[in-house]
Amino acid sequence: METAAIAVRHLSFTYDNRAEKTLDDLSFTLPKASKTLLVGPSGSGKSTLLSLLNGLIGPQQGDLTGTLLINGQDARGQGVLERSLAIGTILQDSDRQFVGQTVAEDIAFVLENEAKAQDELRQAVAEIAALLGLTDLLSSGPTLLSGGQKQRVAMAGVLVGQSPILILDEPLASLDPQTGQELLAVLDRLQAEQGLTILMVEHRLDEVLRTDFDQVLVLQRGQLAFAGTSSAFLQQSDFEEWGLQRPPYVDWLCQSGLALSELVRLDRVDQLVLPARSRLQPLAPLGRPAGAPSPVILAAKDLSFTYGTQPILSHVSLTVHRDEWLALLGRNGSGKSTLARLLAGFLKKQSGQIIFDPEGAAIDSGRLSLGQWARYVGYVSQNPNEMLIGQSVYDEVASGLVRQGLAADQIQERVLAGLRQADLYRYRNWPAIALSYGQKKRLSVLVLAVLQPAVLILDEPTAAQDGPNAQALLQYLATLQASGVTIITVTHDLNLLRHWANRLLLLKDGQLEAGHSAAELFRDPVALAAASLILPSDLLLQQRIEKEQR
Amino acid sequence: MTALFGYQKRDSYFHRLTARAKLLGLIFLTVAGMLSFDARFLVLLTVCAAFALYRSRIRWAEIAWIVWLTIFFAILNLVLIYVFAPQYGVKLFADKTVLLGTGHYALTSQQLFYELLVLLKYAFSLPLTLVFLLTTQPSQLAAGLNRLGVPYQIAYAFSLTLRYLPTIQTEFAMTKKVQEARGYTLGADSSWPNRLLATSRLLLSLVFATLEKVEVISQAMALRRFGKGKRRSWYHAQHMGQQDWLFLLGTIVLLLLSIFLCQQNGGRFWNPFS
Numbered sequence: 001m002e003t004a005a006i007a008v009r010h011l012s013f014t015y016d017n018r019a020e021k022t023l024d025d026l027s028f029t030l031p032k033a034s035k036t037l038l039v040g041p042s043g044s045g046k047s048t049l050l051s052l053l054n055g056l057i058g059p060q061q062g063d064l065t066g067t068l069l070i071n072g073q074d075a076r077g078q079g080v081l082e083r084s085l086a087i088g089t090i091l092q093d094s095d096r097q098f099v100g101q102t103v104a105e106d107i108a109f110v111l112e113n114e115a116k117a118q119d120e121l122r123q124a125v126a127e128i129a130a131l132l133g134l135t136d137l138l139s140s141g142p143t144l145l146s147g148g149q150k151q152r153v154a155m156a157g158v159l160v161g162q163s164p165i166l167i168l169d170e171p172l173a174s175l176d177p178q179t180g181q182e183l184l185a186v187l188d189r190l191q192a193e194q195g196l197t198i199l200m201v202e203h204r205l206d207e208v209l210r211t212d213f214d215q216v217l218v219l220q221r222g223q224l225a226f227a228g229t230s231s232a233f234l235q236q237s238d239f240e241e242w243g244l245q246r247p248p249y250v251d252w253l254c255q256s257g258l259a260l261s262e263l264v265r266l267d268r269v270d271q272l273v274l275p276a277r278s279r280l281q282p283l284a285p286l287g288r289p290a291g292a293p294s295p296v297i298l299a300a301k302d303l304s305f306t307y308g309t310q311p312i313l314s315h316v317s318l319t320v321h322r323d324e325w326l327a328l329l330g331r332n333g334s335g336k337s338t339l340a341r342l343l344a345g346f347l348k349k350q351s352g353q354i355i356f357d358p359e360g361a362a363i364d365s366g367r368l369s370l371g372q373w374a375r376y377v378g379y380v381s382q383n384p385n386e387m388l389i390g391q392s393v394y395d396e397v398a399s400g401l402v403r404q405g406l407a408a409d410q411i412q413e414r415v416l417a418g419l420r421q422a423d424l425y426r427y428r429n430w431p432a433i434a435l436s437y438g439q440k441k442r443l444s445v446l447v448l449a450v451l452q453p454a455v456l457i458l459d460e461p462t463a464a465q466d467g468p469n470a471q472a473l474l475q476y477l478a479t480l481q482a483s484g485v486t487i488i489t490v491t492h493d494l495n496l497l498r499h500w501a502n503r504l505l506l507l508k509d510g511q512l513e514a515g516h517s518a519a520e521l522f523r524d525p526v527a528l529a530a531a532s533l534i535l536p537s538d539l540l541l542q543q544r545i546e547k548e549q550r
Numbered sequence: 551m552t553a554l555f556g557y558q559k560r561d562s563y564f565h566r567l568t569a570r571a572k573l574l575g576l577i578f579l580t581v582a583g584m585l586s587f588d589a590r591f592l593v594l595l596t597v598c599a600a601f602a603l604y605r606s607r608i609r610w611a612e613i614a615w616i617v618w619l620t621i622f623f624a625i626l627n628l629v630l631i632y633v634f635a636p637q638y639g640v641k642l643f644a645d646k647t648v649l650l651g652t653g654h655y656a657l658t659s660q661q662l663f664y665e666l667l668v669l670l671k672y673a674f675s676l677p678l679t680l681v682f683l684l685t686t687q688p689s690q691l692a693a694g695l696n697r698l699g700v701p702y703q704i705a706y707a708f709s710l711t712l713r714y715l716p717t718i719q720t721e722f723a724m725t726k727k728v729q730e731a732r733g734y735t736l737g738a739d740s741s742w743p744n745r746l747l748a749t750s751r752l753l754l755s756l757v758f759a760t761l762e763k764v765e766v767i768s769q770a771m772a773l774r775r776f777g778k779g780k781r782r783s784w785y786h787a788q789h790m791g792q793q794d795w796l797f798l799l800g801t802i803v804l805l806l807l808s809i810f811l812c813q814q815n816g817g818r819f820w821n822p823f824s
Contacts, residue, residue, distance in 0.1 A: 080772045089773045097770035101689045108785040113775040115783045143716055346727050374731035386724045389755045403733035
């Protein structure tokens with residue numbers, strides 16, 4: 001038998017400062033040139049496992065038992081540098097692993113550390129750049145690149161080191177769905193050409209499972225809860241318990257009473273074969289239509305914005321109604337984040353007008369300081385670390401109210417109620433920086449929501465969060481909406497678009513296209529492409545069936 | 551948007567020179583200028599430095615604030631010299647020509663001439679430093695430093711700092727806005743205690759954000775074999791060409807001239823009053 005790329009037997013790990021095991025008796029094998037998907041809720045031990053594999057942690061950080069063979073050799077004593085010869089790691093945060101001044105230098109980093117001669121560096125960089133379509137960007141710095149481009153640079157920088165095993169930690173987290181699909185396709189091509197062994201952590205199942213995996217591993221509380229093919233994985237009934245979201249087409253098949261185990265290619269929605277004359281239940285209607293028309297709460301007229309000489313927005317006008325949930329869509333660079341920041345007063349308006357409550361108080365944003373405007377329109381940036389100061393969770397929420405000069409008992413009441421709503425009450429005495437990413441994200445919404453602005457604008461609220469955390473955040477936003485807050489989200493989240501938003505606005509090259517309902521958007525391939533989205537799997541299946549019936 | 555202070559990719563004589571030649575040249579000229587108190591030489595050096603700045607295609611907007619800041623400190627320096635040692639020039643040049651006033655604070659041509667020398671030192675060193683910093687790509691500089699014997703870990707740390715400077719600047723600006731939106735204004739309209747509170751909160755958050763970044767970055771570097779060998783190579787390493795040697799030769803000539811003048815004048819000062 002050929003030696004496996006990675007073989008793990010009875011592996012357990014306990015951090016020095018903890019009582020219980022973070023990883024508990026894991027055994028699995030990654031055959032050479034195979035592709036494995038590793039999933040599990042946050043806190044299941046995924047990060048620890050990856051760090052044990054690439055050597056970032058080892059016996060120095062805790063108690064490690066069991067065997068770990070990499071390419072047939074005992075790797076337990078190897079440090080991170082030795083390991084990196086066999087295993088290349090692409091971290092989740094592609095901005096922070098970009099250490100070079102230019103794309104070329106960043107790609108060359110591994111080889112520079114190998115002290116390779118300069119002409120070898122140039123040649124290797126040129127080859128890998130051509131492979132990943134980065135040739136034109138070689139002399140660009142990181143600030144000029146999009147998320148997708150940075151992700152490809154990160155990939156090139158690891159591939160150039162010729163490690164035969166590749167670990168990817170949530171490669172889709174910061175990418176829009178379409179760019180994510182492109183990245184997965186590139187990865188498949190590279191694997192076929194170079195015989196790489198791939199281990200990928202990714203919880204956006206509906207997107208990642210559009211490509212093939214040889215094996216799926218599910219981690220839960222440090223133990224291996226499932227190991228098998230992706231078809232077998234999708235037949236499991238424990239998704240909720242695992243904190244995962246099953247792709248919607250599988251849910252649909254289940255609800256329609258089909259026996260999943262009898263379906264051919266259940267793992268690929270584009271190749272799935274349905275038995276003849278099988279009847280699927282009609283899908284639930286898309287979107288969440290708004291109730292009775294409510295008055296306008298925020299109106300923007302003729303907003304234009306240029307960055308240097310580059311126009312970002314041109315003549316955008318829109319109205320937002322009280323209590324609605326509006327989603328702003330568009331591909332990278334379409335101007336949606338700029339629009340959100342302009343509305344929130346975080347960017348200085350260059351032309352046009354923004355009016356709060358035009359039919360009532362009619363407050364012009366141009367006359368107010370950011371602090372004053374923020375009482376009407378709050379803004380939650382994408383990175384929660386930018387929002388938090390490092391106090392206790394309670395103080396973080398209370399400080400804004402203290403500034404407003406509220407009475408102490410009133411502050412306490414509002415803060416505690418808010419913490420309960422955001423499901424953070426248990427952590428009220430923790431330092432904010434000790435929270436998980438998802439919890440920080442909810443806290444960053446709460447610190448603004450507690451100030452009771454009428455409108456809350458959020459930039460990519462669900463990005464980089466796993467299913468349960470994203471769901472908890474959306475639930476929290478819906479609670480806020482029900483209490484009378486108008487919600488505006490900039491997003492690529494398919495789930496948010498079809499289940500939560502009332503109205504969608506699409507931006508294309510700095511201009512506002514017509515508004516859409518979720519149903520219209522998903523029926524319109526042009527609009528979908530303009531928003532850099534893909535069809536959710538159940539709608540894709542529905543389209544396939546409709547086509548075949550015609 | 552204020553223009554960021556830092557290297558800009560452009561094409562000029564100084565952009566084309568290798569980082570090593572520029573670094574050595576800067577050191578030679580700085581030594582030459584610091585050594586000499588010969589007004590004729592300092593004027594020559596200042597003219598050269600001003601010409602270099604003109605040729606380097608740096609835009610005024612990029613350097614305006616640092617130039618104004620330096621001018622402010624230079625003037626402060628000159629005033630303080632006068633306050634604390636109003637007759638220092640007289641002692642130096644062993645001569646006294648009173649232009650204005652009487653007593654200890656009488657203004658003399660000798661003191662004026664001495665303060666002019668101090669001003670000239672600012673005048674030559676600022677443009678030279680600006681030309682060096684703004685035309686030298688940080689990685690090339692790191693490669694050059696390493697080549698001159700600085701350990702590569704230190705050379706790389708320098709380049710890395712410059713790489714993350716824009717990221718930290720934008721994150722800082724964002725955090726500042728977020729705090730403003732939460733009622734902690736830094737503007738002139740709020741009281742001193744409020745501003746102090748807001749600033750300390752801001753700095754605290756910046757420290758936390760930076761510490762977290764440092765950990766992720768160092769892990770990312772270790773995963774890509776940084777620190778593996780005693781030596782590393784540099785993608786942006788440069789080789790000295792004819793132009794570089796000519797440039798170095800020029801700076802060495804100026805250094806020798808400075809030493810020669812010291813000998814001629816019988817000391818570091820050239821005395822026009824004798």
